[in-house]
Amino acid sequence: MNRSPVALLVLTLAPALLGLAIFRAYPIGLAFYESLYTTIGGERIFVGLGNYADLFADSGFWKSMRVTLWFNLIINPLQVALALALALMFVQKLPGMALFRLLFLIPIGVSLPVAVIIWRIVLLPEGFLNGALGAIGLGPYRFLTSPDFALYSIIGIATWKGISYWMIFLVGGLQNIPPEINEAARLEGASPWQRLWLVTLPLLKPTLLFVLVADITINFLLFAPVFMLTGGGPRGSTNVLMYEAYKSGFVFGDMGRAMAIVVCLVVMLLIIVAIQFRLLSSAPAREGK
Amino acid sequence: MSPTARKALIYLAIAVTAFVFVLPLWWAIASSFRPNDAMFADLFPFTPRALLPEPFTVEAYVAIFERGFGSIIANTLLVAGLTTALGLVVNALAGYAFALFEFPGKSAVLGVVVVSFMLPFEAIAMPLYSVVSQLGWIDHVAALVVPSVANGLAVFLFYQFFQQVPKDYYEAARLEGAGWLRILWSVYVPLSLPTCISAGLMLFIFQWEAFLWPLLAMPAQQFKVIQVGMAAFQDQYTTAWNQLFGAAVITALIPMLLLIPLQRYYVQGLAGSGIKG
Numbered sequence: 001m002n003r004s005p006v007a008l009l010v011l012t013l014a015p016a017l018l019g020l021a022i023f024r025a026y027p028i029g030l031a032f033y034e035s036l037y038t039t040i041g042g043e044r045i046f047v048g049l050g051n052y053a054d055l056f057a058d059s060g061f062w063k064s065m066r067v068t069l070w071f072n073l074i075i076n077p078l079q080v081a082l083a084l085a086l087a088l089m090f091v092q093k094l095p096g097m098a099l100f101r102l103l104f105l106i107p108i109g110v111s112l113p114v115a116v117i118i119w120r121i122v123l124l125p126e127g128f129l130n131g132a133l134g135a136i137g138l139g140p141y142r143f144l145t146s147p148d149f150a151l152y153s154i155i156g157i158a159t160w161k162g163i164s165y166w167m168i169f170l171v172g173g174l175q176n177i178p179p180e181i182n183e184a185a186r187l188e189g190a191s192p193w194q195r196l197w198l199v200t201l202p203l204l205k206p207t208l209l210f211v212l213v214a215d216i217t218i219n220f221l222l223f224a225p226v227f228m229l230t231g232g233g234p235r236g237s238t239n240v241l242m243y244e245a246y247k248s249g250f251v252f253g254d255m256g257r258a259m260a261i262v263v264c265l266v267v268m269l270l271i272i273v274a275i276q277f278r279l280l281s282s283a284p285a286r287e288g289k
Numbered sequence: 290m291s292p293t294a295r296k297a298l299i300y301l302a303i304a305v306t307a308f309v310f311v312l313p314l315w316w317a318i319a320s321s322f323r324p325n326d327a328m329f330a331d332l333f334p335f336t337p338r339a340l341l342p343e344p345f346t347v348e349a350y351v352a353i354f355e356r357g358f359g360s361i362i363a364n365t366l367l368v369a370g371l372t373t374a375l376g377l378v379v380n381a382l383a384g385y386a387f388a389l390f391e392f393p394g395k396s397a398v399l400g401v402v403v404v405s406f407m408l409p410f411e412a413i414a415m416p417l418y419s420v421v422s423q424l425g426w427i428d429h430v431a432a433l434v435v436p437s438v439a440n441g442l443a444v445f446l447f448y449q450f451f452q453q454v455p456k457d458y459y460e461a462a463r464l465e466g467a468g469w470l471r472i473l474w475s476v477y478v479p480l481s482l483p484t485c486i487s488a489g490l491m492l493f494i495f496q497w498e499a500f501l502w503p504l505l506a507m508p509a510q511q512f513k514v515i516q517v518g519m520a521a522f523q524d525q526y527t528t529a530w531n532q533l534f535g536a537a538v539i540t541a542l543i544p545m546l547l548l549i550p551l552q553r554y555y556v557q558g559l560a561g562s563g564i565k566g
Contacts, residue, residue, distance in 0.1 A: 005390060005392075008386075008390070008469055009386055009390055009392055011382075012382040012383060012385055012386035013382075013383050013386045013387075015379040015382065015383070015438075015439065016379050016380055016382065016383035016439045016444055017383065017398070017439075018439070019379065019435075019436075019438055019439025020401075020402065020405050020439045020441060022420065022436075023413075023417060023420065023435070023436035023437075023439065024405045024408070024413060024439075024441075025401075025405070026420060027413040027416035027417045027419070027420050028412075028413060028416065030416045030419055030420060031413070031415070031416035034416065034419060085306075086306070089299075089302065089303045089306060092299060092303065094296065094299070094300055094303070097303075099307075100303050100304065100307045102549065102552070103307040103310060103311050104306075104307060104310065105548070105552055105556075106310075106311055106314065106545065107310070107314075108494075108544075108548060108555075109494075109541050109542075109544040109545035109548050110314065110541045111497065111498035111500070111516055111540065111541070111544075112498065112500065113498075113500050113516040113519055113520055113540075114516075114519070114537045114540050114541045117519060117523055117533050117534075117536070117537045118313055118314065118317045118534070118537050119313060120523075121317070121320075121328075121530055121533065121534065122313050122316065122317075124329075126329045126332065126333070127329065127332070128313070128316050128332060128339065130332075131329070131331075131332030131333055131335045131339065132332075132335055134332075134333055134334065134335055135334065135335035160310075160313070168555075168556050168559050168560050169559060169560055171556065171560055172556075172557075172559070172560020172561060173560075175560070192295070213407070214407065217407060217408065217409050217412075218409055221409055221411035221412055223411060223500070223501050224500045224501065224516075224520075227504075227520075228520050228523065242411065245415060246415070246501075249415055250415075250505065255419075258415055259415070259416060262412070262413075262415050262416060265412060266408070266412050266413075269408060269412060270404075270408070273404060273407045273408070276407075
């Protein structure tokens with residue numbers, strides 16, 4: 001009953017903190033450690049930064065890096081913009097909105113592999129989308145097997161699945177804006193368009209930034225659609241770094257290379273998260289919130 | 290533009306967006322009730338009949354369950370249920386400690402917890418394989434459950450909520466001689482049901498949707514969970530379109546059955562974490 005606070009603290013905190021330490025923090029350290037070794041004929045040999053040197057000299061790695069960066073350059077702004085559009089619709093007060101809100105939320109229950117299976121059939125040359133496009137005289141297109149289309153098809157699938165989730169955070173941000181501010185702007189004669197750009201978006205900036213960064217961290221590590229749909233092809237056009245790491249480690253058995261790629265990914269993500277915290281901690285002062 | 294015309298336009302935009310948004314899912318549901326050879330009928334040339342389940346049959350669903358999809362669902366419910374139950378206890382305890390007690394280094398530890406959930410699970414899945422194989426858990430259910438129990442976002446949700454509970458409640462219960470565990474159970478937990486629901490849903494959905502980690506951790510595929518099972522199904526029965534749709538529909542249906550009645554809590558919990566996060 002009268003345990004000292006120290007014992008109490010240990011009892012309550014230990015399970016969660018130990019879990020996070022063993023299964024989140026330790027693997028990151030281990031990835032770095034294992035990236036310093038290579039396996040030759042079943043024997044582990046210390047190679048220092050050799051795996052990194054090999055990686056940076058490998059054109060396959062840089063091609064995969066380019067695919068990853070290009071993919072992220074398109075998908076993240078696209079998802080945030082569409083999630084914002086959905087959120088602005090979601091908060092409208094019109095009759096029948098309960099049904100539309102439910103429909104907007106439905107893809108949250110759809111996992112990425114489910115989305116992949118559904119869209120794979122929708123996107124077949126004889127599938128639904130080509131049928132619908134055929135009705136207006138277009139196509140048929142090889143959405144998944146053409147190097148010109150495959151990456152964009154994956155962007156489309158991940159976007160369809162992802163934006164409902166990000167919409168939720170933006171809805172929270174929108175509902176946090178006091179309605180009086182918009183009302184005052186309306187009385188001053190600001191048009192709805194001006195109110196969106198001059199009132200709503202500046203006030204929503206911290207939430208938008210959070211969503212953008214969280215979205216980037218997910219999309220940098222996108223794996224399931226590449227694994228299930230394209231295997232990195234056609235002609236390497238969808239070979240993102242996460243899939244390259246998986247192939248190195250779990251298909252070709254080169255764990256050193258796989259871990260070196262994972263370390264590169266984690267370092268890039270930590271830099272992005274650090275930038276976000278920097279921007280967020282200076283944001284409230286500027287906006288007088 | 291008059292306000293009424295603008296309202297009508299917004300309404301139309303919302304309706305069209307919602308319709309286009311759920312169209313692929315609708316086609317998948319309708320087509321899962323068609324025989325396989327009628328999957329792509331009514332598409333070339335395109336007619337709206339493509340969106341109806343005709344001719345109607347449940348043969349796809351019968352075939353899926355004959356191929357053992359039932360035990361895959363049971364496996365996943367077990368893993369997700371265990372993770373949710375253990376996760377609620379472990380993360381609520383930690384949130385309680387962070388909210389009620391001051392200790393040196395508290396803000397640094399909290400900072401690490403927040404960073405841990407900004408870094409997605411996928412980032413550490415491959416090195417986690419080495420950790421779990423050191424523990425000898427590869428191909429054991431423990432490999433799926435134990436690493437997912439401690440969750441930074443869940444700790445943060447509970448911390449955020451418990452912090453708002455007036456300290457007087459705690460002091461009053463202390464004066465009446467209640468122990469800390471009793472206070473947590475009979476004062477804090479009943480107040481935090483919405484947080485429990487949103488954290489629980491998050492843990493459940495996270496585990497239900499897990500793909501990369503079960504793929505790595507269960508290489509023997511003796512114990513299959515649903516997302517990996519579905520992907521394997523896709524490889525094996527490439528052209529059993531109606532069965533693939535049926536499997537996808539069932540896989541999506543179960544989290545939706547939880548989400549639709551509880552959406553209010555899920556939305557509140559997540560949206561709140563984003564504003565403060």
